[in-house]
Amino acid sequence: MLFFELFVQGLIHGSMYAMIAVGLTLVYGLLRILHVAHAGLFALGGYLGLLITNATGSLALAMITSALIVGLGGMLVYRLCYQPILDRPPYVPLIASIGVFIAMEEVFRLVFGPYGLTYNHPHLQSQVTLLGLNLRGAEIGMVITAMVLLGGLSYLAQNTRIGIAWRATVDDPEIAESFGIDAVKVRYLNFFIGSGLAAVGGIFISLLSNLVEPTMGGVPAYKALAIIVLGGLGNVKGTLVASLALGVVEAFGTIYIGSYLDRDAIAFAFLIAVLMIRPQGLFTGR
Amino acid sequence: MLRLETLSCGYGDMRAVHGLDLELVEGGTTALLGANGAGKSSTIMSVAGHVQVHEGKVLYRGEDITRATPMARVKKGIAVVPEGRRLFSSLTVRENLVVGGYSLPKPKSDAGIDRVMTLFPRLKERLDQRAGSLSGGEQQMLSIGRALMSEPALLMVDELSLGLMPKMIDACYQAVAELKRGGLTILLVEQSTHRALEVADQVCVLESGRSVWKGSAHEARNDTEIIDALLGLQAGPKA
Numbered sequence: 001m002l003f004f005e006l007f008v009q010g011l012i013h014g015s016m017y018a019m020i021a022v023g024l025t026l027v028y029g030l031l032r033i034l035h036v037a038h039a040g041l042f043a044l045g046g047y048l049g050l051l052i053t054n055a056t057g058s059l060a061l062a063m064i065t066s067a068l069i070v071g072l073g074g075m076l077v078y079r080l081c082y083q084p085i086l087d088r089p090p091y092v093p094l095i096a097s098i099g100v101f102i103a104m105e106e107v108f109r110l111v112f113g114p115y116g117l118t119y120n121h122p123h124l125q126s127q128v129t130l131l132g133l134n135l136r137g138a139e140i141g142m143v144i145t146a147m148v149l150l151g152g153l154s155y156l157a158q159n160t161r162i163g164i165a166w167r168a169t170v171d172d173p174e175i176a177e178s179f180g181i182d183a184v185k186v187r188y189l190n191f192f193i194g195s196g197l198a199a200v201g202g203i204f205i206s207l208l209s210n211l212v213e214p215t216m217g218g219v220p221a222y223k224a225l226a227i228i229v230l231g232g233l234g235n236v237k238g239t240l241v242a243s244l245a246l247g248v249v250e251a252f253g254t255i256y257i258g259s260y261l262d263r264d265a266i267a268f269a270f271l272i273a274v275l276m277i278r279p280q281g282l283f284t285g286r
Numbered sequence: 287m288l289r290l291e292t293l294s295c296g297y298g299d300m301r302a303v304h305g306l307d308l309e310l311v312e313g314g315t316t317a318l319l320g321a322n323g324a325g326k327s328s329t330i331m332s333v334a335g336h337v338q339v340h341e342g343k344v345l346y347r348g349e350d351i352t353r354a355t356p357m358a359r360v361k362k363g364i365a366v367v368p369e370g371r372r373l374f375s376s377l378t379v380r381e382n383l384v385v386g387g388y389s390l391p392k393p394k395s396d397a398g399i400d401r402v403m404t405l406f407p408r409l410k411e412r413l414d415q416r417a418g419s420l421s422g423g424e425q426q427m428l429s430i431g432r433a434l435m436s437e438p439a440l441l442m443v444d445e446l447s448l449g450l451m452p453k454m455i456d457a458c459y460q461a462v463a464e465l466k467r468g469g470l471t472i473l474l475v476e477q478s479t480h481r482a483l484e485v486a487d488q489v490c491v492l493e494s495g496r497s498v499w500k501g502s503a504h505e506a507r508n509d510t511e512i513i514d515a516l517l518g519l520q521a522g523p524k525a
Contacts, residue, residue, distance in 0.1 A: 167374070167377060167381070168374045168382075174336055179386050180360045181385065
């Protein structure tokens with residue numbers, strides 16, 4: 001039973017990581033930029049989700065509104081932060097991205113204060129019993145939402161003309177443009193979808209911890225960076241597998257080796273171990 | 287149909303083509319010949335909108351498209367089969383064709399896939415296979431098919447025979463000849479002079495980015511010394 005419980009906990013955390021890391025890997029696949037500011041958008045999603053939920057009592061409304069606003073925020077970050085410097089060496093947009101992330105953290109601190117905010121609807125923290133396990137509604141909601149959103153994204157990418165155009169642009173933007181695909185629109189779409197997913201991830205993480213604070217993007221961001229390396233940079237399928245694998249390894253690790261390493265250290269020990277065996281990550285190509 | 291007026295183009299400050307004048311007649315096939323680095327591919331890619339034009343004009347059906355985006359050019363009817371195929375290797379054959387017809391409404395794009403299958407029946411059984419896993423010849427067929435998906439009026443083909451087995455070269459040139467018979471205007475860039483002269487009506491020879499000879503393919507075929515002298519290649523029955 002413990003094994004099953006740990007496995008389920010791993011999947012819950014894995015789906016949370018996937019929501020953050022997919023946006024990051026989409027940006028890397030298309031632009032070859034490590035989009036650190038993604039963590040700031042994730043935190044923005046957490047704040048908006050909490051504010052809207054506390055004001056209206058509707059988590060669904062909060063999720064949809066936050067995803068749309070943060071999606072537009074992601075497009076704005078691309079337009080203002082990356083588009084003017086796309087022809088520069090990769091470290092230039094990376095530094096700009098880190099700058100945007102720090103600036104966003106400071107704006108959150110100035111606007112919402114240095115201390116955390118909490119949800120004022122206790123029913124959001126309610127527990128249910130499922131398959132003999134005591135789970136929080138937010139945990140089940142996170143797994144279901146991740147499956148629906150990531151499944152929808154997969155369907156979009158594989159079965160629609162716009163999804164195929166998107167993948168073609170990731171493969172070869174210059175030639176994709178030769179066939180009438182607007183690479184700029186594809187980039188905006190990329191940032192919109194990736195940032196919207198991060199916003200939903202931010203809401204669920206803040207629900208699980210019942211806390212939204214300015215620095216909440218930090219830890220998930222560096223774990224997401226580790227995940228996209230682990231999954232093979234720019235590879236969406238690899239990112240999903242790496243997210244779930246990391247979640248499961250962390251869940252088991254905290255029980256069996258938790259007295260030697262904390263949760264975050266286990267994640268990075270796993271990353272180092274995998275990269276020693278497969279330096280290219282679990283999957284290659286895009 | 288297409289007129290290049292004193293076209294100079296290149297990459298950054300480097301000029302690959304200097305003051306090229308060239309006119310393509312509607313329905314005709316023009317071969318752009320020259321050794322490696324002569325500026326052939328740069329010329330094609332500047333017409334497609336991917337290489338910066340420093341001076342001169344690109345006129346298409348009387349309209350100045352020198353500053354038009356690659357997207358606008360494909361919508362006007364210009365398609366390119368780039369050097370090295372440059373297929374979307376992680377996409378399937380069908381998906382590559384869908385991308386080729388992206389500028390058209392879906393029903394037209396679907397009809398285009400059927401037309402490409404008629405031209406290259408070999409691709410039919412590979413529709414759901416990844417483009418990167420095809421043989422070189424099949425990839426070239428797919429690259430031509432992808433370009434045809436946008437229903438172009440002008441097809442530019444860069445190095446059709448490069449790296450292909452003779453049998454595959456024959457198949458690709460047969461397809462080009464069929465397209466020519468169908469009235470498509472073709473600009474063919476080739477290092478394999480002999481093969482290009484088989485299908486071309488007009489010839490332009492480039493050397494170090496400059497046009498050094500222009501004339502009919504008939505003249506070039508009958509006076510192979512021209513080719514020898516200008517390209518340093520041996521004209522003969524071999525490709």
